[in-house]
Amino acid sequence: MNDYLKLQGVRKLFGDACVLDNVDLEIREGELVTLLGPSGCGKSTLLRCIAGLTELDGGSIMLAQKDVTRQPPRDREVGMVFQSYALFPNLTVGQNVEYGMKMRGMSKAAQRTRSEELLALVDLEEKRDVYPQSLSGGQQQRIALARSLAVQPKVLLLDEPLSALDAKIRKNLRTEIREIQKRLGMTTLFVTHDQEEALIVSDRVCVMKGGRIIQDDSPEGLYTAPRTEFVARFMGSYN
Numbered sequence: 534m535n536d537y538l539k540l541q542g543v544r545k546l547f548g549d550a551c552v553l554d555n556v557d558l559e560i561r562e563g564e565l566v567t568l569l570g571p572s573g574c575g576k577s578t579l580l581r582c583i584a585g586l587t588e589l590d591g592g593s594i595m596l597a598q599k600d601v602t603r604q605p606p607r608d609r610e611v612g613m614v615f616q617s618y619a620l621f622p623n624l625t626v627g628q629n630v631e632y633g634m635k636m637r638g639m640s641k642a643a644q645r646t647r648s649e650e651l652l653a654l655v656d657l658e659e660k661r662d663v664y665p666q667s668l669s670g671g672q673q674q675r676i677a678l679a680r681s682l683a684v685q686p687k688v689l690l691l692d693e694p695l696s697a698l699d700a701k702i703r704k705n706l707r708t709e710i711r712e713i714q715k716r717l718g719m720t721t722l723f724v725t726h727d728q729e730e731a732l733i734v735s736d737r738v739c740v741m742k743g744g745r746i747i748q749d750d751s752p753e754g755l756y757t758a759p760r761t762e763f764v765a766r767f768m769g770s771y772n
């Protein structure tokens with residue numbers, strides 16, 4: 534199968550600091566790949582480059598066999614969920630989910646049908662007319678997920694979507710995200726600094742350090758055969 538998302542030699546500098554240093558990454562269609570690494574290693578910057586929110590200083594990004602390196606964010610067909618739920622507080626849940634569809638000129642009836650499907654997918658149909666602040670953190674993240682899927686993205690980018698949640702909700706939601714991702718066959722890049730989370734949800738894990746991917750492996754491979762001392766220590770340090 535072809536690579537669905539392909540990054541080649543991606544570089545990003547902030548002033549003198551090289552935050553992404555020649556990153557190569559390939560994700561096949563329907564795969565969930567995790568970027569795992571300590572805070573500051575460049576995970577969010579890499580996602581922002583893929584979404585087009587940050588310009589590259591070198592390299593290229595292909596999505597579904599199309600070069601999107603110079604495309605503006607709105608043309609990239611990418612869905613993104615952030616750590617802190619960036620729902621619009623002044624819009625209802627339904628309006629939040631429909632927002633991107635409205636922007637793309639979809640008819641009201643089609644917006645409604647699609648948002649009902651998506652709210653059912655995340656099991657929150659009954660919350661359609663309430664405002665985000667009346668929801669729990671976990672529910673808000675499920676709405677954020679539904680909203681990111683509304684425009685039928687080619688790739689889903691999840692930037693530590695569980696980090697702000699309590700342990701129990703975090704565990705339930707990671708399983709739920711994985712189930713939804715599999716059911717939709719959604720090509721997904723998932724970012725976390727949590728080793729256990731990475732090992733549990735992923736088809737493949739890429740360990741990042743200082744702007745580079747230092748091991749790209751199956752969860753089992755990472756755990757049983759870390760290639761460097763850093764990876765061994767990092768994988769061994771979770772509790």
Ligand code: ADP
Nearest residue numbers: 547548552570571572573574575576577578579
């Ligand atoms: P992570 O998501 O892995 O924690 P980030 O991608 O957010 O890491 O950041 C990687 C590095 O880039 C950090 O050292 C951070 O301080 C720096 N950085 C991120 N965004 C900017 C920016 N807009 N301007 C300057 N430095 C930045």
Ligand code: MG
Nearest residue numbers: 576577578693
């Ligand atoms: Mg980050």
